[in-house]
Amino acid sequence: MDEQQPKTANYFIAGRTFVAPPLAPGLYVVATPIGNLRDITIRALETLAAVDAVLCEDTRMSARLLDHYGIKGRRIALHEHNERAKADDIVARIAAGQTFALISDAGTPLLSDPGFPLIRALAEAGLPVFAIPGASALLSALVVAGLPTDAFAFHGFLPPKAGARANALKALADSRETLVFYESPRRLDDTLAAMTLAFGPDRPAAVALELTKRFERVHRGTLDDLAAEFADTETRGEAVIVVGGSPEAAVPDAADWNASLVEALADQPLRAAVDAITAQYGLKRKEVYDAALALKAEK
Numbered sequence: 001m002d003e004q005q006p007k008t009a010n011y012f013i014a015g016r017t018f019v020a021p022p023l024a025p026g027l028y029v030v031a032t033p034i035g036n037l038r039d040i041t042i043r044a045l046e047t048l049a050a051v052d053a054v055l056c057e058d059t060r061m062s063a064r065l066l067d068h069y070g071i072k073g074r075r076i077a078l079h080e081h082n083e084r085a086k087a088d089d090i091v092a093r094i095a096a097g098q099t100f101a102l103i104s105d106a107g108t109p110l111l112s113d114p115g116f117p118l119i120r121a122l123a124e125a126g127l128p129v130f131a132i133p134g135a136s137a138l139l140s141a142l143v144v145a146g147l148p149t150d151a152f153a154f155h156g157f158l159p160p161k162a163g164a165r166a167n168a169l170k171a172l173a174d175s176r177e178t179l180v181f182y183e184s185p186r187r188l189d190d191t192l193a194a195m196t197l198a199f200g201p202d203r204p205a206a207v208a209l210e211l212t213k214r215f216e217r218v219h220r221g222t223l224d225d226l227a228a229e230f231a232d233t234e235t236r237g238e239a240v241i242v243v244g245g246s247p248e249a250a251v252p253d254a255a256d257w258n259a260s261l262v263e264a265l266a267d268q269p270l271r272a273a274v275d276a277i278t279a280q281y282g283l284k285r286k287e288v289y290d291a292a293l294a295l296k297a298e299k
């Protein structure tokens with residue numbers, strides 16, 4: 001339910017009042033602290049104070065931040081259960097000249113948080129969307145993990161069911177880039193055990209807990225070490241798991257890629273099928289092309 005409050009363009013820092021400047025119409029995607037309330041930018045505070053309404057993943061959660069800085073504007077709940085239904089109305093309001101800020105419970109919106117349908121609707125309507133950068137659990141964990149940062153991939157939350165989780169991890173086993181995941185404290189032990197099986201016990205990794213909070217800590221080691229450390233252990237707060245990439249790419253099984261090539265040739269032209277299998281398995285194009293010609297000749 002919306003919370004109707006008097007519109008104000010003021011915010012407070014350490015007891016001092018500041019007036020927020022007016023904003024151009026549009027949606028402002030605002031990053032908020034992931035734990036420490038001081039991890040917010042001046043621009044974020046100005047934006048949250050000046051917009052016509054703040055779209056909150058949970059208005060009760062966001063109240064702690066907004067009230068702390070004396071921001072009294074209108075707050076509207078926008079979460080995974082209602083965002084599609086509300087998107088058209090928000091698009092229409094922005095088209096009419098209004099301003100909105102989008103925030104999640106913590107960190108940068110859309111990273112495993114609601115908001116994508118609204119952003120896509122605004123993009124399709126040609127309406128402005130502005131990024132107000134700031135805190136991110138993903139980046140915070142990545143830079144303290146002690147693992148390569150030149151190439152990384154974010155995979156959010158893994159499936160909660162064991163079978164689906166194992167399949168998702170198996171598909172990533174040969175990835176060369178550093179992998180970053182979010183995880184619930186209730187499933188941390190099971191996920192680390194599953195990663196040990198999928199990636200191997202010696203893969204380097206890190207688990208970041210309570211980032212930016214009083215009891216912030218980072219545990220580093222092999223997946224086997226971490227799985228043992230967190231086995232049957234209860235932790236608090238969302239965890240970020242960072243896993244080093246595969247040390248070397250596995251050689252594709254010839255039988256697998258040849259079977260895929262047969263399927264591709266059944267419904268695609270030869271050139272398209274060759275290109276698809278080459279990209280999928282990381283093979284040399286000539287090798288796949290010669291195999292495709294041989295299959296055609298057999299027919």
